[in-house]
Amino acid sequence: MTELYPPFASPKLRLARASQHLEELARHLDEFFAESPFNLYIDRSPSGGYSWHFGMVSFLPPAVSLAYGDAVHNMRSALDLLAIDVVAQSGGSTKGVYFPFAEDKTGLNEMIKRKKFHRATQEAQDLLWAHEPFKGGNGLLRGLHDLDIMEKHQVILPVSPVIEVEEVVFHFASGPAHRFRTQKASVDAAQRMPSLPICVQTKSLGMAAVFMNEAPSVFHSKVLLETLHGLVQYLDGLIEAFATLFGRHGVEVPSLGPVFQSPALIKRPTIIVRDFITRERFHMPWHVQGPLLIPLTDIQDNDDRIDE
Numbered sequence: 001m002t003e004l005y006p007p008f009a010s011p012k013l014r015l016a017r018a019s020q021h022l023e024e025l026a027r028h029l030d031e032f033f034a035e036s037p038f039n040l041y042i043d044r045s046p047s048g049g050y051s052w053h054f055g056m057v058s059f060l061p062p063a064v065s066l067a068y069g070d071a072v073h074n075m076r077s078a079l080d081l082l083a084i085d086v087v088a089q090s091g092g093s094t095k096g097v098y099f100p101f102a103e104d105k106t107g108l109n110e111m112i113k114r115k116k117f118h119r120a121t122q123e124a125q126d127l128l129w130a131h132e133p134f135k136g137g138n139g140l141l142r143g144l145h146d147l148d149i150m151e152k153h154q155v156i157l158p159v160s161p162v163i164e165v166e167e168v169v170f171h172f173a174s175g176p177a178h179r180f181r182t183q184k185a186s187v188d189a190a191q192r193m194p195s196l197p198i199c200v201q202t203k204s205l206g207m208a209a210v211f212m213n214e215a216p217s218v219f220h221s222k223v224l225l226e227t228l229h230g231l232v233q234y235l236d237g238l239i240e241a242f243a244t245l246f247g248r249h250g251v252e253v254p255s256l257g258p259v260f261q262s263p264a265l266i267k268r269p270t271i272i273v274r275d276f277i278t279r280e281r282f283h284m285p286w287h288v289q290g291p292l293l294i295p296l297t298d299i300q301d302n303d304d305r306i307d308e
Contacts, residue, residue: 005253006248006251007085007088007089007243007246007248007251008082008085008239008242008243008248008251009251009252009253010081010084010085011078011079011081011082011085011235011239012078012236012239012251012253013253014074014075014077014078014081015074015075015078015232015235015236015239016253017074018070018071018072018074018075018078018228018232019071019229019232021067021068021070021071021074022067022071022225022228022229022232024067024070025064025067025068025071025224025225025228026225028061028063028064028067029064029209029224029225032058032060032061032064032161033161033207035058036057037056037057037058037059037161037207038054038055038056038057038161038163038207039054039055039057040052040053040054040168040200041053041054041055042193042196042197044196049192049193049194049195050192050193050194050195050196051191051192051193052168052170052191052193053191054163056161060157060159060161060209064157064159064209065157068151068157068159068224068228069151069157071228072144072147072148072151072228073148073151075144075148075228075231075232075235076144076145076147076148078235078239079099079141079144079235080097080098080099082099082238082239082242083097083098083099083100083115083117083120084097085242085243086117086120086124086242086245086246087116087117087119087120089246089248090119090120090121090124092116092119092120093116093119095116096115096116097115097116097117097119098115098116098117099115099117099133100112100114100115100117100128100133101133101134101141101142101145102133102134102135103134103135104134104135104136105132105134105136105137107134108129108133108134112125112128121245123245124242124245127241127242127245131238133145139216139217139218140218140231140234142216142218143215143216143217143218143219144231144235146216147215147216147219150215158211158212158213158214158215159209159210159211159212159215159224160209160210160212161207161208161209162207162208162209162210163206163207164206164207164208166181167179167180167181168180168200168201169200169201170193170197170199170200171197171198171199171200171201172194172195172196172197172198173195173198175194175195178193178194178197208223208224208225209223209224209225210222210223210224211224211227239251
């Protein structure tokens with residue numbers, strides 16, 4: 001039987017498909033962030049004083065989870081196709097061959113036998129060992145394997161939107177301004193203020209999706225798209241390393257179309273002042289152009305008042 005693709009082209013095609021899913025994922029996230037899913041809340045407490053925090057007003061749509069899962073699954077499938085090509089180039093039977101993962105270093109030899117990778121040349125097995133596909137070894141490889149298992153059992157991905165601000169400055173009628181410098185500010189993490197500010201200023205506002213603690217530890221707090229795109233690049237290098245063992249370096253595959261692109265700029269969130277004494281809420285939009293300087297004294301009671 002004549003092979004449709006040359007050795008090591010099949011796993012690269014899977015990576016190309018994963019990149020297409022990353023493009024789709026980027027588009028869905030772009031659309032989500034364009035709707036400004038965060039608000040900046042300034043709260044007056046019955047116990048006295050004020051605080052502020054960023055809060056979510058909408059959640060990631062199901063399309064984000066599905067595109068993410070498809071990308072992860074194609075990356076994981078690329079590893080199994082890689083194992084098959086390695087064994088085939090070693091002259092062994094490819095029946096029952098999978099890329100081996102182990103719970104720890106001591107269990108890898110057993111998994112190599114169980115996944116039939118022992119049919120590969122010793123050089124190929126040594127290269128596999130060098131990449132440590134076990135817990136406590138190569139975090140990226142093992143993390144990808146665990147993400148794929150999670151994706152098979154749940155639709156909700158272990159990812160949360162975060163707002164990124166270089167600086168938030170609150171100006172008051174008297175006294176010094178309060179400056180908060182942060183990256184990837186946690187949603188609902190409150191910061192105290194002495195009084196209601198007269199205006200708020202921000203610098204370098206942006207939004208992103210990051211892995212939560214439910215994800216494998218190697219991905220905790222990492223930006224979703226950057227991390228997955230980096231995984232594609234790492235796997236491409238891994239495939240090239242095995243291909244080089246068999247004199248197949250630089251295998252080319254048919255193009256599947258455009259790959260990952262960064263999301264576009266997003267809209268700015270709304271500032272909301274909430275009074276927990278009178279149970280009133282006041283909305284005020286950010287200025288779209290010019291300095292992000294928002295005079296809170298312009299807030300007026302309007303039809304957006306909402307009972308808590």
